Amino acid sequence: MRSRRPGRDLRGGGPADLVETCAAAVSPTGPAARRAVADAVGPLLRRAGTRPQVQLVEVDGTVHVYLSFLSEINNVLAEEVRQTAAHAYTRVTRDRFQTVAHVALLAGT
Numbered sequence: 365m366r367s368r369r370p371g372r373d374l375r376g377g378g379p380a381d382l383v384e385t386c387a388a389a390v391s392p393t394g395p396a397a398r399r400a401v402a403d404a405v406g407p408l409l410r411r412a413g414t415r416p417q418v419q420l421v422e423v424d425g426t427v428h429v430y431l432s433f434l435s436e437i438n439n440v441l442a443e444e445v446r447q448t449a450a451h452a453y454t455r456v457t458r459d460r461f462q463t464v465a466h467v468a469l470l471a472g473t
Contacts, residue, residue, distance in 0.1 A: 416467075425462060431466070
């Protein structure tokens with residue numbers, strides 16, 4: 365079997381190798397990572413009837429996951445969403461980046 369890239373032999377690679385290769389292809393701030401975060405927090409937010417805007421920003425080697433809401437959610441749910449987003453991001457990128465998740469809530473007046 366011929367390698368697709370010089371120095372890369374595709375023979376003998378098992379499922380773990382495939383998972384690692386796919387994770388390495390995920391851009392730290394790209395659509396696949398953003399989608400993984402949005403999909404993970406979606407079920408938590410269905411009861412509240414809201415969806416966050418998800419932004420991923422890399423600053424000095426740390427990826428910041430920002431979730432902002434146009435409607436109010438309670439603080440307990442906000443913390444659950446923040447933790448779930450951070451876990452989803454870490455899972456999709458196979459823990460290749462330092463991650464911090466933030467939740468921006470609508471301020472009450």
